[in-house]
Amino acid sequence: MAVASTPALPSDREGVAARAGQALKSAAFSALVMFGLSVPILLLRTEQSDAGGLILVQRWGLVASACAIVFAVRLAVGLAGGRIVPRRQTAQARGAVTTAADPAAQSGFRLATIAAPLFVGVAIAFPVMIILAKGGLNEGRYWIDLGILILTYVMLGWGLNIVVGLAGLLDLGYVAFYAVGAYSYALLSTTFGLSFWICLPLAGILAALWGILLGFPVLRLRGDYLAIVTLAFGEIIRLVLINWVDVTGGGAGISSIPRVTFFGIPFTADEDGFAGRFGLDFSPMHRIIFLYYLILALALVTNLVTMRLRRLPVGRAWEALREDEIACRSLGINTTNTKLTAFAIGAMFGGFAGSFFAVRQGFISPESFNFLESATILAIVVLGGMGSQIGVAIAAIAMIGGPELLRNLGFLKAVFGEGFDPNEYRLLLFGLAMVLMMIWRPRGLISVREPSVVLKERKSISGDLVKEGHG
Amino acid sequence: MASSATPVLEVQHMTMRFGGLVAVGDLSFTARRGEITALIGPNGAGKTTVFNCITGFYRPTEGMIRLRHEGGSDYLLERLPGHAINWKAKVARTFQNIRLFSGMTVLENLLVAQHNSLMIASGFSLFGILGLPTYEKAQRAAIAKAEYWLDKTGLTARADDPAGDLPYGDQRRLEIARAMCTDPVLLCLDEPAAGLNPRESLELNTLLSSIRAEGTSLLLIEHDMSVVMEISDHVVVLDYGVKIADAAPASVRSDPRVIAAYLGVEDEEVGEVEAEVGLELTS
Numbered sequence: 104m105a106v107a108s109t110p111a112l113p114s115d116r117e118g119v120a121a122r123a124g125q126a127l128k129s130a131a132f133s134a135l136v137m138f139g140l141s142v143p144i145l146l147l148r149t150e151q152s153d154a155g156g157l158i159l160v161q162r163w164g165l166v167a168s169a170c171a172i173v174f175a176v177r178l179a180v181g182l183a184g185g186r187i188v189p190r191r192q193t194a195q196a197r198g199a200v201t202t203a204a205d206p207a208a209q210s211g212f213r214l215a216t217i218a219a220p221l222f223v224g225v226a227i228a229f230p231v232m233i234i235l236a237k238g239g240l241n242e243g244r245y246w247i248d249l250g251i252l253i254l255t256y257v258m259l260g261w262g263l264n265i266v267v268g269l270a271g272l273l274d275l276g277y278v279a280f281y282a283v284g285a286y287s288y289a290l291l292s293t294t295f296g297l298s299f300w301i302c303l304p305l306a307g308i309l310a311a312l313w314g315i316l317l318g319f320p321v322l323r324l325r326g327d328y329l330a331i332v333t334l335a336f337g338e339i340i341r342l343v344l345i346n347w348v349d350v351t352g353g354g355a356g357i358s359s360i361p362r363v364t365f366f367g368i369p370f371t372a373d374e375d376g377f378a379g380r381f382g383l384d385f386s387p388m389h390r391i392i393f394l395y396y397l398i399l400a401l402a403l404v405t406n407l408v409t410m411r412l413r414r415l416p417v418g419r420a421w422e423a424l425r426e427d428e429i430a431c432r433s434l435g436i437n438t439t440n441t442k443l444t445a446f447a448i449g450a451m452f453g454g455f456a457g458s459f460f461a462v463r464q465g466f467i468s469p470e471s472f473n474f475l476e477s478a479t480i481l482a483i484v485v486l487g488g489m490g491s492q493i494g495v496a497i498a499a500i501a502m503i504g505g506p507e508l509l510r511n512l513g514f515l516k517a518v519f520g521e522g523f524d525p526n527e528y529r530l531l532l533f534g535l536a537m538v539l540m541m542i543w544r545p546r547g548l549i550s551v552r553e554p555s556v557v558l559k560e561r562k563s564i565s566g567d568l569v570k571e572g573h574g
Numbered sequence: 575m576a577s578s579a580t581p582v583l584e585v586q587h588m589t590m591r592f593g594g595l596v597a598v599g600d601l602s603f604t605a606r607r608g609e610i611t612a613l614i615g616p617n618g619a620g621k622t623t624v625f626n627c628i629t630g631f632y633r634p635t636e637g638m639i640r641l642r643h644e645g646g647s648d649y650l651l652e653r654l655p656g657h658a659i660n661w662k663a664k665v666a667r668t669f670q671n672i673r674l675f676s677g678m679t680v681l682e683n684l685l686v687a688q689h690n691s692l693m694i695a696s697g698f699s700l701f702g703i704l705g706l707p708t709y710e711k712a713q714r715a716a717i718a719k720a721e722y723w724l725d726k727t728g729l730t731a732r733a734d735d736p737a738g739d740l741p742y743g744d745q746r747r748l749e750i751a752r753a754m755c756t757d758p759v760l761l762c763l764d765e766p767a768a769g770l771n772p773r774e775s776l777e778l779n780t781l782l783s784s785i786r787a788e789g790t791s792l793l794l795i796e797h798d799m800s801v802v803m804e805i806s807d808h809v810v811v812l813d814y815g816v817k818i819a820d821a822a823p824a825s826v827r828s829d830p831r832v833i834a835a836y837l838g839v840e841d842e843e844v845g846e847v848e849a850e851v852g853l854e855l856t857s
Contacts, residue, residue: 412699415709419685423675434660
């Protein structure tokens with residue numbers, strides 16, 4: 104695709120006709136590439152024949168539409184004289200001094216300051232808006248469930264952001280702490296009958312302990328080696344959960360985990376239930392809405408604590424560690440402890456999210472904690488912009504809400520035929536989005552860094568200067 | 575040299591081997607309190623290795639490095655863990671290739687340097703998270719100290735700019751300011767004048783002299799002889815990891831062994847070579 108997106112070279116001397124020719128040529132080439140790609144991916148489809156066997160269905164129409172779309176888009180871009188790949192700007196080329204006042208950096212900065220209260224407001228009002236729009240409690244269930252899912256990932260993203268974004272330690276096994284949190288709640292509540300509100304802090308503490316346990320052996324490792332060991336750690340936890348059948352129930356998981364209560368009042372239909380006590384008509388949606396606000400509160404606490412920590416010496420030490428570990432040591436910072444606190448606090452929030460997951464599902468099994476989860480959370484952090492809180496939130500909405508959006512694109516059937524299901528192209532679109540991000544925003548959606556302390560004037564720092572850490 | 579009796583740093587019989595290579599062999603020297611001691615020598619003489627041993631980045635194969643505080647407490651640097659050399663023994667250093675936190679602002683760089691004292695004031699983050707006033711007060715004091723060093727290094731106007739945006743000379747000075755924010759007893763500077771123009775070099779001399787006047791002893795590696803000869807009180811010359819001279823600057827500059835080492839010839843040929851290149855250092 105890189106060849107296909109080579110820009111036409113617009114020049115005054117060549118004239119319009121030449122440019123149109125160029126555009127046509129590159130559009131034709133792009134369409135050819137699309138044809139090559141779509142033949143193996145889109146053309147053939149297996150379907151059940153009437154006789155019960157599988158038959159191959161050829162979908163030339165779909166391939167033709169795809170090629171036509173690519174051709175049209177490429178032609179339009181070529182005629183407009185636009186470049187698909189933006190000119191690379193290096194910090195040196197722009198001049199060292201101007202970087203701080205970089206307009207892109209400043210606009211990102213403004214976005215972050217204005218968008219934050221807006222996001223929180225929308226998040227708080229979301230269930231009410233959905234219920235009003237859908238005209239009833241039960242009708243809004245799908246959307247509120249989706250909101251809960253997105254907020255869980257926002258929280259996980261913010262938790263991992265401490266480790267990856269601030270301390271610059273690449274952790275590919277974050278889901279392990281999510282699992283520790285979930286199993287902590289599940290086991291403590293089913294074995295000892297402890298309530299969610301007691302188990303929540305316990306789950307966080309246990310996950311933090313596991314974070315420190317993981318931290319010790321990997322402290323000496325950097326870069327790829329650190330990534331591999333954390334990946335292995337995530338898998339070890341999952342395999343232990345599968346194989347230690349006596350305790351964890353193995354692959355069957357743990358079921359009938361006690362549901363969440365409204366600070367002790369259960370969400371049941373009887374007299375003593377939430378609805379009965381507050382004189383409401385019983386609805387299962389009360390519990391869902393309560394879960395929504397619970398995860399919203401947990402996520403906001405994560406955010407608040409992270410923002411606070413960034414302004415404290417420990418947060419600054421994390422960022423300094425990401426920038427230069429050797430310099431940190433020469434300034435008397437105990438890099439071992441600093442890394443361990445990052446691992447522990449990141450893991451703690453993962454644990455909180457995990458116990459929320461368990462109380463929401465009522466059932467957990469090792470299947471929910473595979474590597475793909477870790478990869479998704481890491482992708483949210485990286486796409487959002489490492490270290491940026493608002494960026495992570497936007498990325499979580501896009502990554503988790505985006506695929507759901509595909510389910511609601513019924514009108515595309517009119518273009519691609521009746522059998523077209525946009526949901527099947529989830530991973531393809533995901534890959535495309537990744538490629539586009541790499542081209543346009545290689546440092547994530549919000550790549551600017553906000554200083555944690557200011558003497559006179561608050562200036563945001565361009566992502567070019569901020570290092571990504573040693574691994 | 576009234577203070578010549580009290581050494582701040584004593585390096586005794588220090589040897590550093592990397593496999594079969596002896597980078598520093600049986601080196602002993604003393605840096606005196608309140609003085610600027612310069613460590614010079616041709617390229618590859620082992621100066622930076624000595625620095626890395628003193629500041630805990632290497633552990634010397636043999637020997638002892640003793641740091642004495644004014645109160646009488648002694649620290650054996652070769653036995654301390656890396657970060658304690660700065661935090662407990664109060665030895666700060668700068669790097670030959672500048673190591674700033676380039677994505678953080680100048681002020682943040684100076685606050686990271688005060689990490690340990692701020693960490694205690696924030697109750698290891700506990701008071702800080704709760705927003706207790708003790709931490710706020712400590713942070714204000716830390717900023718005041720940072721402002722003092724910003725003023726001394728002429729960087730006040732750039733306080734809120736990212737460190738990576740500063741010109742080279744400013745970055746060098748910021749690194750010194752950052753090291754000074756850790757309240758060192760001994761400040762080790764690895765080629766502070768490298769890459770500076772003559773005017774900046776002169777400013778550096780003033781800055782280093784004023785740091786000495788405030789009671790911090792300095793140990794510096796330097797190639798720029800104008801810096802070495804002008805401000806150092808005492809010069810140690812290394813060649814192939816061995817000390818070949820240890821004296822006041824005036825006598826070092828006329829030492830035939832030093833000149834021989836710098837010109838890369840045998841001692842006996844110094845006169846000849848000097849005549850050839852037109853040098854008349856041996857007065």
